[in-house]
Amino acid sequence: MSGTAQQAAEFTGGPPEEPARGGVWGGVRRAALLFAARREATVLVVDLLLVIYFWRAAPDFLTGDNVANITWTLAPLAIIAIGEVLLLVCGELDLSVGFVLGFSGYLLHYLIDFYHVPPVAAVVLCLVMGAAVGFCNGFITVTLGVPSFITTLGTGYIIFGIMLVTSHAYPATIPESAKGVGNWLGGWTWAEIIWTVVLVAIFQVVLSRTRWGLHTVATGGNILGASEAGISIAKIKYGNFMITGVMGALTGLMVTFQTNSIDPSNGSYQPMFYAIAGAVIGGTALAGGSGTIIGAFLGTLMLAILQDGFNLIGISANPLPIIFGGAILVAMIANVQLARLRRAGRAR
Amino acid sequence: MTTPTPDPTTPTPRAPDGGGSPDGGGGGDVLRAEHVSKRFGAVTALTDINLHLARGEVLALLGDNGAGKSTLIKIICGFQPPDTGRILLNGHQVAFKTVDQARAAGIDVVYQDLALIDELTVYHNMFLKRELVRWPLLSNRAMRKAARARLDEMGIGLTSVDAEVARLSGGQRQAIAIARAIYSDAKVLLLDEPLAAMGAKEAALILDLIKDLKTRGDVSIIVIAHNYGQVLEIADRVNLLQHGEITFDKPARNTSVQELNDIVIAEYRAAMEARQRAG
Numbered sequence: 243m244s245g246t247a248q249q250a251a252e253f254t255g256g257p258p259e260e261p262a263r264g265g266v267w268g269g270v271r272r273a274a275l276l277f278a279a280r281r282e283a284t285v286l287v288v289d290l291l292l293v294i295y296f297w298r299a300a301p302d303f304l305t306g307d308n309v310a311n312i313t314w315t316l317a318p319l320a321i322i323a324i325g326e327v328l329l330l331v332c333g334e335l336d337l338s339v340g341f342v343l344g345f346s347g348y349l350l351h352y353l354i355d356f357y358h359v360p361p362v363a364a365v366v367l368c369l370v371m372g373a374a375v376g377f378c379n380g381f382i383t384v385t386l387g388v389p390s391f392i393t394t395l396g397t398g399y400i401i402f403g404i405m406l407v408t409s410h411a412y413p414a415t416i417p418e419s420a421k422g423v424g425n426w427l428g429g430w431t432w433a434e435i436i437w438t439v440v441l442v443a444i445f446q447v448v449l450s451r452t453r454w455g456l457h458t459v460a461t462g463g464n465i466l467g468a469s470e471a472g473i474s475i476a477k478i479k480y481g482n483f484m485i486t487g488v489m490g491a492l493t494g495l496m497v498t499f500q501t502n503s504i505d506p507s508n509g510s511y512q513p514m515f516y517a518i519a520g521a522v523i524g525g526t527a528l529a530g531g532s533g534t535i536i537g538a539f540l541g542t543l544m545l546a547i548l549q550d551g552f553n554l555i556g557i558s559a560n561p562l563p564i565i566f567g568g569a570i571l572v573a574m575i576a577n578v579q580l581a582r583l584r585r586a587g588r589a590r
Numbered sequence: 591m592t593t594p595t596p597d598p599t600t601p602t603p604r605a606p607d608g609g610g611s612p613d614g615g616g617g618g619d620v621l622r623a624e625h626v627s628k629r630f631g632a633v634t635a636l637t638d639i640n641l642h643l644a645r646g647e648v649l650a651l652l653g654d655n656g657a658g659k660s661t662l663i664k665i666i667c668g669f670q671p672p673d674t675g676r677i678l679l680n681g682h683q684v685a686f687k688t689v690d691q692a693r694a695a696g697i698d699v700v701y702q703d704l705a706l707i708d709e710l711t712v713y714h715n716m717f718l719k720r721e722l723v724r725w726p727l728l729s730n731r732a733m734r735k736a737a738r739a740r741l742d743e744m745g746i747g748l749t750s751v752d753a754e755v756a757r758l759s760g761g762q763r764q765a766i767a768i769a770r771a772i773y774s775d776a777k778v779l780l781l782d783e784p785l786a787a788m789g790a791k792e793a794a795l796i797l798d799l800i801k802d803l804k805t806r807g808d809v810s811i812i813v814i815a816h817n818y819g820q821v822l823e824i825a826d827r828v829n830l831l832q833h834g835e836i837t838f839d840k841p842a843r844n845t846s847v848q849e850l851n852d853i854v855i856a857e858y859r860a861a862m863e864a865r866q867r868a869g
Contacts, residue, residue: 451730452728453721453728456714459709460707460710460718462709467707468718470669470699470701471705473718531708532709
């Protein structure tokens, strides 16, 4: 391009590249800078410091039983956070997922004990229920144009109500025939954390390395731009609502089998709020366009460690909400400030 | 569309002569809009649009704010359908239902808001919605390499295609948006206010970019602009859109900034007189 060639030099732009440094130390420095620039790295360091602190304060902290305890707190939050991150990144939110969690265990009980559905099929139908709730959330939000905050507030209460009406607010017993499949879903001590790690890994790849993830980021980053580029906004949002619903239903089954009970108190806003808090701590922006599943995993891990550690060292659980609230605020302030620095080209 | 149309995704045969005069001879038109109208509720955006674009031609589409320029662009590129009228591409009627269909047929658009995603890298933006994929994963390496090659070829010297678009200047963003459209092998390129809010240096680069595309002759371009001086530098022909109709159609060499200004000033005066009469 002859015409533009003269101006190309003036036009050269973009971020300044890190000056090349030779030797091992240069490589180490670059790797350290790259690591430090990642939001997840900060959360990981905080997690590790918390582990060291609680381990020093209570040597039982790292025993197998206690680590299992932490994973049982972590797993439901981290799995729900997967869906919430996808939704937050594309500019939406799901408040109903905690109630999908609660209803899922009851639905399994109804299907097996009242309708004699085989356990594996009942599990699949529970997941389909989660997807159906997600579809309804998508329909009301995307097609009917109601903000997702209101949509999912409404659907959450409806599901909660259905659970209370159908169960008469009484706990139920896990169907005997479901216990085999239950071992895979949470009955076995480490089943939940294995599911969690696998799902976090899969969905991190989905978010950062697939078209679905790229279009999710594009939708949340610039909805008009994404739409003009030809991305189907409705498909992305419907899909992410449905994924979140399925995550809620799966988590409900896991909690059911891990606690060996079907209880109406399983359904509440709490797991959803903790999941969103973990996502925010892990670097997900509420305004959409950015976030990582791994960050959310590390954020929810921080909450699980804090909850368990406080309990173990005998400190009252009462100040926990203050710490959680503080962590959310610090994370959000860091998010906003880092975004400003990024715009100014001084950090990644 | 009022008549049955062929599948818009099937490649359309080229016009027989493939040339077309810059003054808009009918046979060589790569694109024609005939009697196109569009309403949004009570508001009539386009009344009766008749427009033609010859192969390799740069057509400047001028008009006041709200004259319907962006609506016309959005209809041509498949973002929204017209209420009546038809669009012909290489002599064949088309009815695009999506931007993707129009793009597949060779019509691409660079919107005023650029449709870039700040949070994504330059190369992801360049390949948005036509990503290179080794299923199920994105081929980031291939996209990075191809984006780098395309930007270098176009003389857009970005330091890194890994940069987030949010960190680029207005001119760089515009250049990337144009590069993205060209990358899709567009035969008809629609540029909506490509020089808006741009400094003289960056505007010069974009004008050069358009001139180079014109020299190649394989892309026909419609440019929407407000700055008549800049547009007359690159345009072969000028259309003025007023009240949803094209009221002025002249070769660029036969008009001037003064003439265009006079028309627009006359329009303002008429509007003011109408207000005074009504008030």
